[in-house]
Amino acid sequence: MIKPVIGIPMGDPAGIGPEIIVKALANDEIYKVCKPLVIGDAGVIEKAARICGIQTGVKTVSGVDVIDSDNRTINVVDLNIINPDSLEYGKVQEENGRASFEYIKKSVELAMEGKLSAIATTPINKPSLKAAGIEFIGHTEILAGLTDTKDPLTMFEVRGMRVFFLTRHVSLRKACDMVTKERLLDYVERCTQALQSLGITGGTMAVAGLNPHSGDNGLFGLEECENIIPAIQEAKMRGFNVEGPVGPDSVFHLALTGRYNSVLSLYHDQGHIATKTLDFERTIAITLGLPFLRTSVDHGTAYDIAGKGIAGEISMTEAILLAAKYSHPYSQWVKRTD
Missing domain, CATH: 3.40.718.10 (Isopropylmalate Dehydrogenase)
Structure with missing residues (x-):
């Protein structure tokens, strides 16, 4: 059976998104059911791994056909937006709001091209989005806008x-x-x-x-x-x-x-x-009615603990596993209803 490719946009770089990603992707169970692909900044992911004390490689990839499918390597579509050396955790920042939007946008593009089986999203910060001039309220609204979906x-x-x-x-x-x-x-x-x-x-x-x-x-x-x-x-x-x-x-x-x-x-x-x-x-959120399946953690950026390596990854792990579980029936249903 071909394993689904689950896209994981990195979320707000100043939040706990990068940390829960690297922790979740150290779990063998994920690789048994899917191929995870992070869309974000490779340097920020590497920094998060160091903060969390996780020994892993970070591989920059250009496409899903070159993904390493084991938990010793995190595959990243590197948008190279945020400099990890100047990254300030736990703060509302315009550049991070813009970056989190670009990660989602790229994930949507890959999903619409059929390169991702589903998307499992990490937290974004509404004030940071607003500071960047992004008018959408949150993830669901962004995804609806980018895919021209009415009321998902x-x-x-x-x-x-x-x-x-x-x-x-x-x-x-x-x-x-x-x-x-x-x-x-x-x-x-x-x-x-x-x-x-x-x-x-x-x-x-x-x-x-x-x-x-x-x-x-x-x-x-x-x-x-x-x-x-x-x-x-x-x-x-x-x-x-x-x-x-x-x-x-x-x-x-x-x-x-x-x-x-x-x-x-x-x-x-x-x-x-x-x-x-x-x-x-x-508790995992699933957005339905889009051209692709989207799951999500149901918590925020947790600015108060970001950058400390203590954020729990259970919700992120569950979101990825649920995306893998439902990606095939959902994609088949979308094809039937097109």
């Missing part, structure tokens, strides 16, 4: 539990206003297709309630009665295997035990709190 889906996976998000980076007040019948129907359909793109065809999706006890027949809010229940009823009529609204205090536990194949969370923190409380380090 975010799914979290942790210990087999999968969580989609009806709304993401908006205020709680606006999120409540966005819980409409039309939007819910659209997301049930798109989330079902997203699961299929990962090879998941069985099971039932649960829609989380918005209010305590899912509104309790209008006692604690009317959103369930007016929008959520009608949307689920119509989705069932259209043939979608969906249930709800399921009380938000129990739906994630039920999904974890296998009753549901996924949960549609109605706002950002509803799903984030559930997944990260379960296992913060192994």
